[in-house]
Amino acid sequence: MENTMIKRKAARIAFIRSNTFQRLLLIAVLILLYAFFCAASPAFRRYTTLAYICNNMYYTLLLAIGVTFPIITGGTDLSMGTGLICYSLIGSYLMRMCGWPLWGAILATVLMGAAMGTVNGFGVAKLNIPPFIMTLGSMMFCRGMGSILTGGMSGTWPNYLEPGAGFRKIFRLVITADSGQRIPIPLGMVWMVLLAVIMTAVLNHTRTGRYIIGIGSGREALKLSGVNVVKWNMIAYIICGLFTGLAAVAYAGTFSNITPGEGAGFELNAIGAAIIGGTSMTGGSGSVFGAFLGVLLISLLQVGLPFIGLNANWQLLVTGCILMGAVTIDRLRKP
Amino acid sequence: MEDVILTMKGIDKTFPGVHALNHVDFDVRRGEVHALMGENGAGKSTLMKVLTGICAKDSGEIVFEGRTVEFRSPGEAQEAGIVIVHQELNMIGHLTVAQNIFIGREPKRGLFIDDARMNKEAAKLFAQLRIDIDPKETMSNLTVAKQQMCEIAKAISHDAKVIIFDEPTAALTENEIEQLFAIIQDLRAKGYGIVYISHRMDEIKRITDRVTVMRDGQYIGTLITAECTKEDIISMMVGRVIYEDPKTENRCPPGAPVVLKVEHLNAGRLVRDVSFELHQGEILGFAGLVGAGRTETARALFGADPRDSGDIYIDGKKAEIHSPRDAVKAGIGYLSEDRKRFGAVLQKSVAENTTLASLQKFMKGIFIDKRREAGTAAEHVKALKTKTPDVEQPVKNLSGGNQQKVIIAKWLVSDARIMIFDEPTRGIDVGAKQEIYELMAKLAETGKSIIMISSELAEILRLSDRIIVMCEGRITGEMDIADATQEKIMAAATREIDQQRQAGAKEGSRP
Numbered sequence: 001m002e003n004t005m006i007k008r009k010a011a012r013i014a015f016i017r018s019n020t021f022q023r024l025l026l027i028a029v030l031i032l033l034y035a036f037f038c039a040a041s042p043a044f045r046r047y048t049t050l051a052y053i054c055n056n057m058y059y060t061l062l063l064a065i066g067v068t069f070p071i072i073t074g075g076t077d078l079s080m081g082t083g084l085i086c087y088s089l090i091g092s093y094l095m096r097m098c099g100w101p102l103w104g105a106i107l108a109t110v111l112m113g114a115a116m117g118t119v120n121g122f123g124v125a126k127l128n129i130p131p132f133i134m135t136l137g138s139m140m141f142c143r144g145m146g147s148i149l150t151g152g153m154s155g156t157w158p159n160y161l162e163p164g165a166g167f168r169k170i171f172r173l174v175i176t177a178d179s180g181q182r183i184p185i186p187l188g189m190v191w192m193v194l195l196a197v198i199m200t201a202v203l204n205h206t207r208t209g210r211y212i213i214g215i216g217s218g219r220e221a222l223k224l225s226g227v228n229v230v231k232w233n234m235i236a237y238i239i240c241g242l243f244t245g246l247a248a249v250a251y252a253g254t255f256s257n258i259t260p261g262e263g264a265g266f267e268l269n270a271i272g273a274a275i276i277g278g279t280s281m282t283g284g285s286g287s288v289f290g291a292f293l294g295v296l297l298i299s300l301l302q303v304g305l306p307f308i309g310l311n312a313n314w315q316l317l318v319t320g321c322i323l324m325g326a327v328t329i330d331r332l333r334k335p
Numbered sequence: 336m337e338d339v340i341l342t343m344k345g346i347d348k349t350f351p352g353v354h355a356l357n358h359v360d361f362d363v364r365r366g367e368v369h370a371l372m373g374e375n376g377a378g379k380s381t382l383m384k385v386l387t388g389i390c391a392k393d394s395g396e397i398v399f400e401g402r403t404v405e406f407r408s409p410g411e412a413q414e415a416g417i418v419i420v421h422q423e424l425n426m427i428g429h430l431t432v433a434q435n436i437f438i439g440r441e442p443k444r445g446l447f448i449d450d451a452r453m454n455k456e457a458a459k460l461f462a463q464l465r466i467d468i469d470p471k472e473t474m475s476n477l478t479v480a481k482q483q484m485c486e487i488a489k490a491i492s493h494d495a496k497v498i499i500f501d502e503p504t505a506a507l508t509e510n511e512i513e514q515l516f517a518i519i520q521d522l523r524a525k526g527y528g529i530v531y532i533s534h535r536m537d538e539i540k541r542i543t544d545r546v547t548v549m550r551d552g553q554y555i556g557t558l559i560t561a562e563c564t565k566e567d568i569i570s571m572m573v574g575r576v577i578y579e580d581p582k583t584e585n586r587c588p589p590g591a592p593v594v595l596k597v598e599h600l601n602a603g604r605l606v607r608d609v610s611f612e613l614h615q616g617e618i619l620g621f622a623g624l625v626g627a628g629r630t631e632t633a634r635a636l637f638g639a640d641p642r643d644s645g646d647i648y649i650d651g652k653k654a655e656i657h658s659p660r661d662a663v664k665a666g667i668g669y670l671s672e673d674r675k676r677f678g679a680v681l682q683k684s685v686a687e688n689t690t691l692a693s694l695q696k697f698m699k700g701i702f703i704d705k706r707r708e709a710g711t712a713a714e715h716v717k718a719l720k721t722k723t724p725d726v727e728q729p730v731k732n733l734s735g736g737n738q739q740k741v742i743i744a745k746w747l748v749s750d751a752r753i754m755i756f757d758e759p760t761r762g763i764d765v766g767a768k769q770e771i772y773e774l775m776a777k778l779a780e781t782g783k784s785i786i787m788i789s790s791e792l793a794e795i796l797r798l799s800d801r802i803i804v805m806c807e808g809r810i811t812g813e814m815d816i817a818d819a820t821q822e823k824i825m826a827a828a829t830r831e832i833d834q835q836r837q838a839g840a841k842e843g844s845r846p
Contacts, residue, residue, distance in 0.1 A: 201702070205702045205703055205705070206701055206702060206703060207694050207695070207698065207703065210687065210694060210703060211694075213683070214680050214683065214687075214691070217680050217681070217682045217683060218679065218680030218681060218682070218683070220676050220677045221676070221677055221678055221679055221680050221691070222680060222691065223639075223659055224637070224639060224659050224669055224671060224677050224678075225659070225663065225691040225692040225745065225749075226659050226660045226662065226663025226664065226692050226749075227660070227691070227692075228658075228660055284682055285682070
């Protein structure tokens with residue numbers, strides 16, 4: 001009798017401490033928040049607003065999925081934001097000034113991300129440079145590099161009126177209904193969900209994921225089990241770099257105009273989203289799906305708050321509170 | 336009536352899913368050393384945590400110096416005069432000895448810390464304890480033993496009345512243990528109440544006055560040390576009698592092939608010209624004092640630390656081992672003395688830890704075949720009798736002995752033929768120890784070759800077929816189990832430094 005009660009209590013506590021609980025909590029908050037904005041503003045209720053929210057968050061989503069991997073190893077990547085701008089600037093430069101085809105520019109943009117990730121990974125895993133310092137360095141490097149190579153000029157990627165307009169449609173398809181009404185379809189969301197599913201599988205069902213999680217929770221034990229810890233730690237940063245490259249493409253595809261000097265802070269949104277989604281900043285556990293939900297939350301606030309008359313500063317403030325709240329709840333759940 | 340200074344009565348504590356303390360009674364008298372014994376998980380640590388305010392009790396009463404007390408933090412307990420000297424020392428490495436002792440209550444002169452007075456006070460404490468430590472020395476320059484003495488000095492400076500020692504000798508050499516015991520005797524004579532937690536039966540017999548045994552969170556009983564035998568205590572701890580009989584003959588068949596040959600291995604200061612052979616199915620014991628270079632030898636052999644020189648042959652062929660990865664590929668498995676850090680990934684499941692060294696065998700294309708992984712883990716849980724509710728359980732929830740079994744399973748799954756056990760039963764309770772011993776003997780019987788590093792002579796004598804003794808980085812003795820005695824091993828382990836100096840000088844003169 002007493003035993004079953006203890007067991008039931010233990011099971012309840014185990015559930016509260018499980019990541020599933022955090023995820024459910026987050027989903028509940030998302031739904032409540034969406035409902036709140038809908039109730040508060042008729043304009044928010046429109047389908048186009050929803051499409052707009054989706055369209056605005058692709059690059060943050062990709063960054064958040066990517067950065068989840070270094071964070072799980074106990075590291076971080078601060079170079080994502082300025083890197084994103086740097087790669088897409090150079091991509092546009094290659095296309096506009098060097099006559100590269102669109103696909104070549106896209107490929108180059110993605111590969112630049114992967115290359116930067118490799119450099120970060122080498123510094124962190126092989127040379128044992130603290131991740132914060134290493135990626136702070138590459139963050140500054142990227143910020144300077146993009147502007148230098150393009151001479152400080154803005155870059156542009158094809159918009160709807162140019163040849164190559166199909167590029168934008170990868171993310172945002174606009175169809176014209178019989179009534180003549182133009183309906184935007186956030187097609188990018190499909191790719192995002194697909195990538196999230198793939199990376200969830202990588203994290204939970206492949207050796208790469210198993211070892212990356214292992215590095216975050218028991219690096220020495222892993223090493224003494226004969227695992228090449230340096231290699232897998234590096235791979236975490238390469239994955240992150242690759243996703244930064246993809247995010248650069250998504251950014252180019254959604255916004256077309258790239259301004260040098262922007263981008264600083266994108267990485268913080270992504271890191272914040274990953275943390276809100278339950279990835280542990282000290283490493284050892286994390287979830288791609290959680291990061292996805294974290295970005296949804298941040299984007300919902302970003303778009304929703306202006307509808308109830310609060311500006312972008314409020315969005316930052318509220319996101320900050322939610323981030324602190326999330327880690328506080330996390331701490332309280334796991335004493 | 337004896338002078339009781341501290342009484343704990345009917346202490347009850349429940350953690351989720353565990354009844355950690357079930358109406359436990361415990362008392363300490365002035366001027367006695369009271370041993371607290373029990374297997375790991377018996378509730379000793381929890382009881383001490385309740386006492387020192389680290390965790391709150393559910394019910395029961397603590398009476399200290401005639402008053403009912405309830406400490407809400409270790410600080411409060413310390414203030415009242417109950418101090419714990421932890422197994423892991425809590426010193427700040429880059430501060431001086433005196434600064435550590437007076438941390439948080441530094442004497443001031445105006446706005447500034449009065450270092451001179453601090454050093455003088457610390458020197459006075461050391462004089463009182465008859466310890467020779469310079470208060471101005473940086474803490475990290477001291478040996479573990481000296482750091483521990485600083486902890487004791489700190490406890491006394493807090494005007495402690497009860498001092499709790501939590502496995503104080505775990506990291507000490509024989510000599511240092513003697514010194515510690517002298518200090519403890521001294522403290523007892525001065526009227527301190529001392530609680531002594533240890534797994535080492537010899538120590539308990541030597542320096543304690545009473546022994547209280549706990550089992551599964553319950554108070555089993557208290558004995559007068561002088562009136563009981565080791566067997567009495569052990570049988571109370573495990574509820575059955577265990578005899579630790581030494582092995583008398585080499586069970587490794589004569590003519591068994593040499594699977595591992597190490598020649599002139601040198602690595603750093605603590606591995607100097609180490610050469611030995613390991614036969615198939617043999618348990619080769621590495622005896623010696625703490626700091627003799629045994630772990631360092633194992634790590635250099637395993638590729639975990641760099642080697643300066645020396646060759647390793649496996650099955651007669653020269654092996655290139657430069658990383659643990661190479662060693663694992665060559666069929667060597669290493670079970671570290673520090674399981675928490677080097678042995679298992681604690682937060683991860685039994686299944687994941689079981690396949691950690693051979694995950695490539697569990698792949699189905701690019702994905703991990705989790706069903707097969709769980710199946711293999713479950714097989715080994717069954718075969719090794721690992722106590723775990725299921726294979727999804729995080730390893731940190733298992734007891735020390737069962738964690739060790741998971742690590743053994745890891746090397747079995749990776750087909751390691753040579754297994755290096757570094758202090759295989761450190762921090763493992765008596766009952767589980769027995770099981771680990773039986774397991775190791777069985778592994779040797781099935782043809783695994785085992786190197787066992789152990790600081791417990793009883794363990795060395797119980798399991799080894801052959802014994803190698805190391806001292807200060809060198810092999811100073813090698814004997815068959817049939818000829819081995821405790822005296823011979825201890826003699827080799829403390830072989831005179833002079834001899835070695837000479838050998839070292841000769842070596843140094845070589846180009």
